[in-house]
Structures are given as C-alpha cells and as structure tokens.
Amino acid sequence: MYRYVVAPALLVGALTFPLAAWAASDAELAEIREQIKQLKENYEARIRALEQRLNESESRAASVPAAGAPAPTSTAAAPVASPPVAETTPPAPPPVAESTPTSSSGLSAFNPAISAVLQGVYANLSQDPNQYAIAGFAPSGDIAPAKRGFSLAESELALSANVDDKIFGNLIFSLTPENTVDVEEAYGLFTSIPYGITPKFGRFLSSIGYLNDQHQHAWDFYDAPLVYQAFLGGQYQNNGLQVKWVAPTDTFVEVGGEIGSGEGFPGTGRNKNGTGDGTAYVHLGGDFDPSNSWRAGLSYLQTAADDRTYTQTDVAGRLAQVSFSGRSQLAIADFVWKWAPNGNAQERNFKLQGEYFWRHEHGDLTYDSNGALGLTQTGDYHARQGGFYVQGVYQFVPQWRIGVRYDWLDAGSVDYGPNNANLANGSFHPQRNGVMLDWTLSEFSRFRVQYQQAKLRPDFTDHEFFLQYILTLGAHGAHKY
16 A cells, blocks of 8 residues: 555655756666665565564454453554653654564563653752751751752653553652662553543552642752642652542543552651551643633642651750651642643743642650650640642743742641640741743753742741753653643
8 A cells, every 4th residue: 555655755756856857867867767766665665564564463363362361462462552642752663674573572572662851950059958947847858959069950760661451551760869769650550441540550659739740850940849848748659559530521520549658758657557648639620712721629638657756946945856646637729720822832821830738737746755855755746737839930932931939838836735845836937939941942951040039947048049951861751731
C-alpha cells in the first residue's frame, strides 16, 4: 500500500522543480533518475520488511492459547494500553531491519521510555540557610533554600513502560545536590479497568491538594509554598495504594482515596501491621467558555506521629527537646483558574491558583524529652493551625512569563496542657512575598530568576534571590491541569 503513496509524492516533487531544471544536462537528469530509483528501492525494501513483521505478528496472535492458559510474551502480541500522554512527540522508531524480529525474551524486549531532568541554581541569601525555621511550626524536614552560591538542584531520572496489556510501570529517581539518590516514585498503574477506575500501587506522590503530586521541576516557582513546607515537609509521599474514579460527565469529577504507611511528615516511620494514614479527595473542573477553565478540590489527610522529636525554644529562652505522639488531621481546599484567548495558550495565557491548609493535631507532648534540662514532663497537646498561598503567572508573549506569590501562615491556637508553663503560644504570622520571571526557550528548557522576602520569625527576614535552569532530556509525561 505504501508504494502507491510514495510514487505520486515523487511525481509531485518532480513537477515542482524550477523551470531551469528542464535545461539541465543529460548527465544531471540521469543522476536525478538514479537517486529517485534508489529512494524507491529503499522504501520498497522497508515496506516488505514491515509486511513480513505484520504477517508474523498476525500468525502469533492467531496462536494465542485459550482463556486461562499463559499468554505469550512476544512484543508482537495484541497492542497494550498506552502510557500517560507525553509532553512532546516521542522520537520516530529506528529504520526497520529486514532481519527476523527479535523475540521479547531477548535483551531488546525491555524498551522503556527514559527521560531526565537536570536542574541547577545560584542562590544569594541574606540569612544563613542553616538557620531556616518557621516560627510556631514543628520542623518538617529538609525545607531550607539552596546553599549560597552555585549548586545543583534536585534532578530526576525516570523510566516508564507498559508492563503488559493491563499495567503501566513508572520509576523516578531523585538525584539530590548532596550526591544521594532517592526513589521518589516507583509504582504500577492498572490501565484496563473499566468505568473510569484507576488503581495505583507502590510509592507515589499523594494527590491531595493541587501542587503535591506535581514534580518540583513543573512548579511555577523555584521552591514550594510555605504551607507545603510547614504542613507536609515540602511534599507528601506515600507507600501504599491509591484508587481514583473519574465520572462520565461533561463536568470533570474525580474522586479518590489512598491508604499507606504514613511515614511522611507530619507522620513518622512505623513498624506495625495495618495502615498508617488515609486520604480522601474530590476534584471538580470544567470550562466557563472557550477562553476560561477552572478546577477546584477538597482533600483530607489523617495520619499519626509516634515520638516525632524536634527542638523548640521555651519561655526561659532555652532550647528544649520535645516529642509528640498522636493524630494529625489536615484539610486542604484548592482552586485554579486558567485563561487563554479562545483556548490557545501559545501566545498569551494566565493562571491563578491558591490553596488553604487547616490542621488539627492532638495527643501527648513531652517537654525536655531527652532530660537535658532535668524538667521532663508529658501532657495533653492540642493545636489548630492554618495558612494559605495565592499566586498568579502571566505569559505575556511567547516564551516569557512573569509571576507573583504571597504566602501566609497562622501558628493558631496551641494548648500544651501542663507544659503551658514551659512553652508559649506565639502570635507571629510567618509570611513571604515573591516574584519570578522565566524564559522557556522550548518545551525542553527553562531559565528562571526569582526574588522573595521571607519573614519566618520575629528576628528573621531573609532576602532570597535565585537563578535556576531546568533542562529536560527525552519525552516526559504530561503534567496535570
């Protein structure tokens, strides 16, 4: 079939040659004819090879065992479900060889999509990042900005492929600036379950909120909002099971839930049977008109902490070790609105997003848990805290965007019980203002400059300046709305 498409195309190409070509010499005409002949022979050879592979695949498909018997493992079996849509068009397959195709049991059977994201940053900070802390909130992990000067930022290596006709697998390594490797995600995804149900199992970024399950290189700012740093330690990662359901309606309706180990902050590691956390969420979205669309959501996370230890300054100005054991409940409301003229985001577009976090923790808190001050005491603990961020990003011309962000936290009402004599409630509200400008040379590269003023403690105001680059190698999975 393909030879009947190639021949007319060659004829049209010949007819569109400039008129001067008709005056060419006999030798030049002979050379052109020879080149056309070689092209036709090459294409016909490739077509024969494809037809041979098709015939062999059909023969193998016809010999599939009856239901209940083990299925063959040949790569030429029935098509498998597609992986998530890529951001960019994948590279074309290599030229087809005329030799017999290699069986899937060979080394070439494992052919995953591979991509990498390279990041680097220059940071100029007025305060020592080693002193980074948020007043009124328990330290939640490695949330400080990059070290001063030039450094690598978190980079990423991803491998993904269909395991078979029912499961898609994804493995993402996080390469830290400290030369360590962390498994950020490693999960399987069922792709063939009907009625819009999608189970995922393994390690994954939870889908609570809006920003949590997006990888850092896809954020519109270099760092996470303060609510993510204070309440989730940057991002909430889970080991367990996730199930989502998308309703068959014109309006986007997604309902989901997760159960897992609960090891991520605000929880702690555990060595017990059963589950350590549970989440539930609902996301709605749709189009106002051809130029405007929206998405909103509500999320809930419940987890537990067992001897979550950190240091806190007491009423006498001493640095005391405290530990908390109890329940942590977090609710999130998120909203995103996007505008692009008639849905065409290439020239201009605008995105407004915001999230509000509210947390309730209750349990036992031990003051001077290591006995260093000789004042060890355990009592009831109740805390209600909140915060939000709102940001807007405007692409005013192709490739250039500008954005602003505002963060605000409320240390809230904290009752230390019998330890109120040792630990005080703070009335300070941590906040931060930021602005960024980025240049997207292509879908594979972005360069960003960002400035922000962070007032995280009464005695701490940090002026932070970042220069960031993001380079993407290979086709990368599409990012969410």
